[in-house]
Amino acid sequence: MNIKPKIGVVSCSGECCILGTLSRVATRFILEGVRADTVTLCLPLFLAGDSGEREFAQRFPTVSVDGCHKLCAKKAIEKFSGPTAASVDMEKLLMEWGEEPTGTRKTLSAKDVEFAKRIAQEVAKRVDEAREDQDG
Amino acid sequence: MTDSKVLVIPCSGIGKPFGTIGREATFTVVDELRPGKADTNCLSLLVMGDPDAKRQVQESLCVAVDGCPLECARKNIEIAGGRIDAHVRVMDLLRDNRGLKPRQVTFLDEDGEKLAAILAERIAEKVDDLYTGGSR
Ligand code: SF4
Numbered sequence A: 001m002n003i004k005p006k007i008g009v010v011s012c013s014g015e016c017c018i019l020g021t022l023s024r025v026a027t028r029f030i031l032e033g034v035r036a037d038t039v040t041l042c043l044p045l046f047l048a049g050d051s052g053e054r055e056f057a058q059r060f061p062t063v064s065v066d067g068c069h070k071l072c073a074k075k076a077i078e079k080f081s082g083p084t085a086a087s088v089d090m091e092k093l094l095m096e097w098g099e100e101p102t103g104t105r106k107t108l109s110a111k112d113v114e115f116a117k118r119i120a121q122e123v124a125k126r127v128d129e130a131r132e133d134q135d136g
Numbered sequence B: 001m002t003d004s005k006v007l008v009i010p011c012s013g014i015g016k017p018f019g020t021i022g023r024e025a026t027f028t029v030v031d032e033l034r035p036g037k038a039d040t041n042c043l044s045l046l047v048m049g050d051p052d053a054k055r056q057v058q059e060s061l062c063v064a065v066d067g068c069p070l071e072c073a074r075k076n077i078e079i080a081g082g083r084i085d086a087h088v089r090v091m092d093l094l095r096d097n098r099g100l101k102p103r104q105v106t107f108l109d110e111d112g113e114k115l116a117a118i119l120a121e122r123i124a125e126k127v128d129d130l131y132t133g134g135s136r
């Protein structure tokens, strides 16, 4: 039987600004239904956890979801675990769309929630590409 | 000059409601309850080894806010060379409020919001204890 590994989706923690909240919420949307067959891990575990957590990106092709150009999730995963299969930079994406969030880091506006849904679709595309690469 | 604001850093765990509760409580403290006394920053910056973020935790009074017994906020601050001046754990809060059962992760439900508000008051008290208005 050929059991395919799941795809990992890991968000930055993003406490500094609303972009971090958007990346977190978009990642939750992925897990909750957009691609419910994905898995995640709390990013701080890459440094604070044990070697099991550090094997995450080796076990699962992983898509990083970052709030800004600092790309903390992508860099941390690549430093501790292995190369990411793909990455999403929220700041860049919103700039490309010519959009700006209107809520706060604590409370997203209705428009922000729509952005998060749209971002989740972008993440889903990367997840599907990672899966296709896996299938060869 | 040393930053005299108390640095509150939540783990922002993404798998269960507890990380969301710690995160929301932190934002309530730094943006609403104690904006002049408390600040936060991205824990992920510490995970990926950002030098400015490391310096900030080394030079600040730090409150770690953790969602589960793995205590990622505390551990990452300590690994970065910071000192934990106060530690707040969502699990302790749950023990003291057994009637409240948060279930939603992405957007907190009523019980989650109540717990986040209680936690915010606890963190604000810690900030008041620690804040001196001057350098560490
Ligand atoms: S990528 Fe940007 S928003 Fe996300 S944790 Fe890093 S600094 Fe914060």
Ligand code: SF4
Residues within 6 Å of the ligand: A042, A043, A044, A045, B011, B012, B013, B014, B015, B018, B019, B066, B067, B068, B069, B070, B071, B072, B073
């Ligand atoms: S302390 Fe627990 S909930 Fe928080 S980031 Fe670590 S593993 Fe996740």
